[in-house]
Amino acid sequence: MSDIKFQVHDMDIPEEPLALSVLTGFLGSGKTTLLKQLLQHPEMDETAVIVNEFGEIGLDHLLVESSQEDIVLMNSGCLCCTVRGDLVETIRKLYKKRLIKEVPAFKRLVIETTGLADPAPILQTLMTDPFLSERFRLDGVITTVDAVNGNSTLDNHPESVKQVAVADRLLITKTDMTEGKRDPDLLHRIKTLNPAAMIQEVSFGNVEPAVLFNAGLYNPETKSLDVQKWLKAEAFEETSHGHDHSHSHSHSHSHSHGHGHDTNHHHDVNRHDDKIHAFCLIHDRPIDWDQMNSWVDMLITLYGNNILRIKGILNIEGDQNPVVIHGVQHVFHPPVMLEGWPDEDHRSKLVFIVRDLKRDMFDETFRAFIKESADLH
Ligand SMILES: Nc1nc2c(ncn2[C@@H]2O[C@H](COP(=O)(O)OP(=O)(O)OP(=O)(O)O)[C@@H](O)[C@H]2O)c(=O)[nH]1
Numbered sequence: 001m002s003d004i005k006f007q008v009h010d011m012d013i014p015e016e017p018l019a020l021s022v023l024t025g026f027l028g029s030g031k032t033t034l035l036k037q038l039l040q041h042p043e044m045d046e047t048a049v050i051v052n053e054f055g056e057i058g059l060d061h062l063l064v065e066s067s068q069e070d071i072v073l074m075n076s077g078c079l080c081c082t083v084r085g086d087l088v089e090t091i092r093k094l095y096k097k098r099l100i101k102e103v104p105a106f107k108r109l110v111i112e113t114t115g116l117a118d119p120a121p122i123l124q125t126l127m128t129d130p131f132l133s134e135r136f137r138l139d140g141v142i143t144t145v146d147a148v149n150g151n152s153t154l155d156n157h158p159e160s161v162k163q164v165a166v167a168d169r170l171l172i173t174k175t176d177m178t179e180g181k182r183d184p185d186l187l188h189r190i191k192t193l194n195p196a197a198m199i200q201e202v203s204f205g206n207v208e209p210a211v212l213f214n215a216g217l218y219n220p221e222t223k224s225l226d227v228q229k230w231l232k233a234e235a236f237e238e239t240s241h242g243h244d245h246s247h248s249h250s251h252s253h254s255h256s257h258g259h260g261h262d263t264n265h266h267h268d269v270n271r272h273d274d275k276i277h278a279f280c281l282i283h284d285r286p287i288d289w290d291q292m293n294s295w296v297d298m299l300i301t302l303y304g305n306n307i308l309r310i311k312g313i314l315n316i317e318g319d320q321n322p323v324v325i326h327g328v329q330h331v332f333h334p335p336v337m338l339e340g341w342p343d344e345d346h347r348s349k350l351v352f353i354v355r356d357l358k359r360d361m362f363d364e365t366f367r368a369f370i371k372e373s374a375d376l377h
Pocket residue numbers: 025026027028029030031032033034056114115173174175176177202203204205
């Protein structure tokens with residue numbers, strides 16, 4: 001065992017888990033430009049950033065108070081750190097340095113992925129690592145999409161489609177370059193891939209940090225769980241009937257089909273985003289917890305690789321208060337029991353973003369696993 005050099009009273013132990021945001025987006029889509037701009041804001045002064053290749057980040061003019069190994073402290077107060085090898089190891093090391101006050105007590109960590117990264121395994125790792133999942137809470141995924149090249153990138157690179165699909169915040173970058181001739185398909189396309197993410201246009205990374213952060217279930221300002229803002233089930237209800245042509249109409253529902261129907265949509269079956277479906281399942285009656293667990297277990301065992309995100313609020317039989325669930329691929333956060341329902345709508349709602357899976361399979365297996373489920377919408 002290593003020497004214990006520090007006593008507990010020498011340590012700065014955070015009172016609550018630190019916010020963690022993942023910044024992703026295809027090669028050249030403007031992640032570094034955004035980061036560079038963001039780090040100029042005073043609100044970012046308790047932020048640590050981990051980037052893949054530090055050499056790329058042109059932060060020189062913001063630099064440098066001190067530099068130790070691969071960690072750089074900028075005079076704005078932010079920390080920048082390179083990943084040399086394992087991401088989890090880098091985060092652990094940074095956290096430990098914070099603990100023993102070798103680096104300032106940052107409250108937020110932003111990880112910039114490489115442009116080619118598939119973000120789902122990264123999220124999965126961050127959620128499953130026992131050390132990290134206790135000490136950090138995943139605040140959200142920020143994805144940059146290039147206003148000029150975005151469409152062709154989505155056509156040609158499946159990982160860029162995934163980057164859009166798992167985002168909580170989507171930034172359409174380089175809008176200064178479109179000269180008023182915006183590609184009308186791009187916005188529609190990313191909204192269809194990910195109906196709930198907030199979308200904002202930016203040029204040269206010019207955006208307020210507040211727009212990008214606090215995207216998670218926990219709202220640090222109110223110190224409460226803001227499930228409606230996080231789930232945004234209504235966004236899925238609006239779009240899912242419009243674009244999911246595989247959707248079976250065998251069960252009745254009362255939603256309007258008038259809005260969101262997809263007249264502009266490309267019908268090239270080879271498009272990667274045609275493989276991605278976003279939809280919301282709604283169930284009117286309380287659900288048996290064990291049956292729900294078996295259904296989710298079955299889904300993640302058989303189809304985990306293709307389940308990019310599940311979020312849900314559940315009305316569980318025998319519980320007055322709702323339970324919130326959140327999963328990425330094979331991994332689920334521990335369910336959270338809320339202190340009450342956010343409004344008078346006490347139906348269970350589950351939103352899914354999936355790849356190569358049909359909504360019908362979810363409808364049918366839900367019926368098979370959950371008794372009395374004829375009123376699934
Ligand atoms: N005109 C214009 N150029 C931009 C904008 N954002 C980024 N760029 C340029 O686009 C190029 C790529 O931007 P980066 O910020 O390096 O993109 P990145 O996503 O970090 O790229 P990788 O690290 O290669 O994945 C650079 O030359 C930037 O100067 C913008 O809003 N407008």
